[in-house]
Amino acid sequence: MNYNWDWGVLLQQPYWGWLWSGLGWTLLISLGSWVIALSVGISAGIARCMPNRAIQIVASVYIEVFRNIPPLVQLFLWYFVFPELLPDALGLWIKRDLPNPEYVTAIVGLGLFAGARVAEQIRAGIAAVGIHLLPAALATGLRPLQAFRLILLPLGLRAVFGPLTSEFLITVKMSSISLTIGMLELTAQSRHIENYTFHGLEAFAVATVVYLLLGLSVTGLMRVIDRRFGAAKYRRASS
Amino acid sequence: MIVLNDIHKSYGRTQVLRGCTAAVKLGEVVVVCGPSGSGKSTLIKCVNGLVPIDRGSITVDGVSVTDKHTDLPALRAQIGMVFQNFELYPHMTALQNVSLAQIHVLKRSRAEADARSEQLLARVGLSSKLSSRPDQLSGGQQQRVSIARALSMDPKAMLFDEPTSALDPEMVNEVLEVMQALALDGMTMMVVTHEMGFAQRVAERVLFMDGGEILEDSPKSQFFANPSTERARQFLTKVLSH
Ligand SMILES: Nc1ncnc2c1ncn2[C@@H]1O[C@H](COP(=O)(O)OP(=O)(O)OP(=O)(O)O)[C@@H](O)[C@H]1O
Numbered sequence A: 001m002n003y004n005w006d007w008g009v010l011l012q013q014p015y016w017g018w019l020w021s022g023l024g025w026t027l028l029i030s031l032g033s034w035v036i037a038l039s040v041g042i043s044a045g046i047a048r049c050m051p052n053r054a055i056q057i058v059a060s061v062y063i064e065v066f067r068n069i070p071p072l073v074q075l076f077l078w079y080f081v082f083p084e085l086l087p088d089a090l091g092l093w094i095k096r097d098l099p100n101p102e103y104v105t106a107i108v109g110l111g112l113f114a115g116a117r118v119a120e121q122i123r124a125g126i127a128a129v130g131i132h133l134l135p136a137a138l139a140t141g142l143r144p145l146q147a148f149r150l151i152l153l154p155l156g157l158r159a160v161f162g163p164l165t166s167e168f169l170i171t172v173k174m175s176s177i178s179l180t181i182g183m184l185e186l187t188a189q190s191r192h193i194e195n196y197t198f199h200g201l202e203a204f205a206v207a208t209v210v211y212l213l214l215g216l217s218v219t220g221l222m223r224v225i226d227r228r229f230g231a232a233k234y235r236r237a238s239s
Numbered sequence B: 001m002i003v004l005n006d007i008h009k010s011y012g013r014t015q016v017l018r019g020c021t022a023a024v025k026l027g028e029v030v031v032v033c034g035p036s037g038s039g040k041s042t043l044i045k046c047v048n049g050l051v052p053i054d055r056g057s058i059t060v061d062g063v064s065v066t067d068k069h070t071d072l073p074a075l076r077a078q079i080g081m082v083f084q085n086f087e088l089y090p091h092m093t094a095l096q097n098v099s100l101a102q103i104h105v106l107k108r109s110r111a112e113a114d115a116r117s118e119q120l121l122a123r124v125g126l127s128s129k130l131s132s133r134p135d136q137l138s139g140g141q142q143q144r145v146s147i148a149r150a151l152s153m154d155p156k157a158m159l160f161d162e163p164t165s166a167l168d169p170e171m172v173n174e175v176l177e178v179m180q181a182l183a184l185d186g187m188t189m190m191v192v193t194h195e196m197g198f199a200q201r202v203a204e205r206v207l208f209m210d211g212g213e214i215l216e217d218s219p220k221s222q223f224f225a226n227p228s229t230e231r232a233r234q235f236l237t238k239v240l241s242h
């Protein structure tokens, strides 16, 4: 292979700046979509377990629809189709006046996809360790939402802490597909550098290492949190 | 205090309760017994609305459980309930288990709630276990925490669903003693149990259920000396021979 490796090019401006800016957007998209995923996922996961048929059905429909459509398709739908379906004024506002519509679309699209998967984890966690406590909690006069918030959700979250960590890692990597709607995150910036310098391999190599480091840091951080507050502590108490 | 009138309940096609009528007066202790699957748990869970019924009416202290406009959580807060499998919150200490509903239902401050919880845990003989988690407690101790949790709402009546059935034999008495003390204090109690010794010592009346019906509702002396149905007689022979 007579590829001419030149790592130095990455340290030159503007390429060095592009990489940093790409990393910044990757982080912003990951965190933004994770905040949405957790809030929506926890709400839908609880709704799925509520002793109310109508609420259960609404949550199930959300979960099944959003986790079964490919996330790339979801992004396209949100970005290109959704604004057209709205009343004219609102659609126009989204296309013209919404600040940073690509970013908002990316975190909403990725967040709702991950949210459906989070909801399913939460539901499984609550079903496994918490739901049998519902009658006892209700018998003390707690309202159903209080019972979930105070007892079933904390137990369920502890039970599925590992799978939720994986879900967040998937979300970080999934952030790269937002380049298809024009987000200049890490992967997009690497391609960008390739186009300008023909040193794409170096750029992608760096991006790969950065994703890997991101993933490892997340895993490490989650382990610390788990040990401090989560299932590990509870497990220790029980042994 | 508790009035059940013609309660019907089905799960799908299985009729579990077929017209049950009974009442528990203020300060009275009523034991409910009967073979497995006769509908005892279902009946007692109807009393605080944990199981919705198909037909009939239930009132507790004059408040209808079945009326759509009744604030069920508020009503449940006034009725303590103890379950066969304790159902303590496993991630909380004994003290936290007893304080939780006081804080979130009665809106007591944490300090007030904890002070009250300490009193109640002392009353069930667990002063030394305030900061133990359920899995660090024996079954008997867990069930006593669960009784303290039910008492923490200062209930008007207590429901017990086989409170000693999941316990090792040597722990049964410590729980029955706590229940007996409660009864002596004048608590209104409805107790599903097969502990006929407890029924003989503490109950005023015994309900005998079979096949979703209340076949007997008699003063305890009459129930034990001279049950009026053949099925109750057979049941008694079986449990008393243990
Ligand atoms: N949630 C449910 N769904 C369907 N059937 C149920 C449900 N709960 C109870 N049953 C059925 O209703 C009948 C009465 O049950 P219940 O638990 O009230 O009996 P029990 O007298 O308490 O019995 P045990 O002594 O075994 O506790 C049983 O046949 C049981 O299978």
Ligand SMILES: [Mg+2]
Residues within 6 Å of the ligand: B040, B041, B042, B161, B162
């Ligand atoms: Mg039962």
